[in-house]
Amino acid sequence: MAEDLNLRILQILEDNGVHLAVPVQQWVNNTEDSTATVQRSQDEALPFPDFSDDDKVAMKGSLDYPYKG
Numbered sequence: 001m002a003e004d005l006n007l008r009i010l011q012i013l014e015d016n017g018v019h020l021a022v023p024v025q026q027w028v029n030n031t032e033d034s035t036a037t038v039q040r041s042q043d044e045a046l047p048f049p050d051f052s053d054d055d056k057v058a059m060k061g062s063l064d065y066p067y068k069g
Helices: 002-015 032-043 053-059
Strands: none
């Protein structure tokens, strides 16, 4: 069931033109410039939508699962 759900999520992402990021390992040196880089990344907003309560209620139960395919 978990595999079916994951595959369905991947299909939804693909249908909407979303591509997953490639895992990256980042090394941070203890320099003045690296401190600024780390601080800037913490100040950025998360890349997730902030839906209103009405939008959340409207979306509840809207996923057709299991996928008919």
